[in-house]
Amino acid sequence: MKSFPVGTTVSYVCRPGYMGIPGKAPSRTCGEDLQWSPTEQFCTERKCNHPGEFRDGFINVTDLTFGSKATFSCAAGFRLVGTVEISCVIKDKGVAWNRDLPFCEKIPCEPPPTIANGRYTEADNYVYQTSVTYTCNEVPRGMDPFSLIGPATLVCTYNAQLNGVWSEPPPQCRVVKCDNPKVENGRKTAGFRPSYSYRDSVIFECDPGYFMIGPDTVTCGENNTWSPPTPTCEKITERVCGAPKITHGVVIPVKSAYEEGESVQIKCNAYCTFPDGTKEMTVTCQGQNAWSSLQNCECGPASSGFTPVINYGRVIDGQKPSYAVGDFITIECYAGYTLHGEARIQYIGENQWVPGVPTCQLSKYELLFCEVVVIFIALRLFLILPKVLVAVMVFLAAFWVYKKFFSQNG
Secondary structure (H helix, E strand, C coil): CCCCCCCCEEECCCCCCEEECCCCCCEEEECCCCCEECCCCCEEECECCCCCCCCCEEEEECCCECCCEEEEEECCCEEEECCCEEEEEEECCEEEECCCCCEEEECECCCCCCCCCEEECCCCCCECCCEEEEEECCCCCCCCCCEEECCCEEEEEECCCCCEEECCCCCEEECCCECCCCCCCEEEEECCCCCECCCCEEEEEECCCEEEECCCEEEECCCCCEECCCCEEEECCCCEEECCCCCCEEEECCCCEEECCCEEEEEECCCEECCCCCCEEEEEECCCCCECCCCCCEECCCCCECCCCCCCEEEEECCCCCECCCCEEEEEECCCEEEECCCEEEEEECCEEECCCCEEEECHHHHHHHHHHHHHHHHHHHHHCCHHHHHHHHHHHHHHHHHHHCCCCC
């Protein structure tokens, strides 16, 4: 019909994806005032069932109504198998999700590399955080043994493409032999052996009347050489000093020998001080290998730190009640947020982390969604409220979005 007499009733059927609101008649009647009544809405969007628990991952569902979407992401060490996003669509006179739910699988690694003259501990499968340990083969009695050179333990981890990789290259099993080290005008004080192999150490001291140039301890390295090179012992003269021996500290500048009257600065290591509480001091060569006011640094326990606060994120690996220097933690953002900074950071003391605690910020997709919602609310309010009130509501909504999503840092 093109025109409708007073008293005409028109009936409606809800479109696919929508359903009738209980108690609301799906019809309107032309009244004496030539207006249709009633005017309230009688069709509403159908809703999909919630996708449910997502094992080893996260679901980001903005809504369950017809046309809404759900996105999926996996926890660290897992990767998504299937679609990243599903939509609530019309299906069989109702609504349902358009695709099967994905799942998260633990990232697998290829079997670890084999090495000559060695083997590793085997496992049923090799997935994220699986570790293997390498050992060298035994040799018949009387033959030189193999030395394990490199990391004994490898861990299955993953790269930026979420492919499984081993944490380090595999070690090697080789025969390593160093010659018997000797120092002229000096002698060994520790490390007496008939032969020397990988990582064997020797400690030297100089004969009376001589001072040492170089470290007093050397270790047999993988290339069949001593590291650092063996020291030398120089004769003490009236106007010369060897490098001052200081525990838990460093000498600046470092030289093999110093002239009488020459001064050096000594700095204590972290968490260490001299007996008077200072961390630095200056000493002067007095000749005859003697230094003025030379003292050793004394060290206390390293201060512990606490877990950093991660807004919209969490620590997924390495979390402890307190941390010692050198501890690592790994951080992950919640679904919909992007990590700004490094995911793996290290504690360096004084409650400081390097390269710095990252932040989790809302992704561009979520920001766009918030902006669309604000515009939609403003348009709806514009149709039913005075313009001044609309302006106030839009300002408050915009201010809320700014405070929540743009002013997190600092």
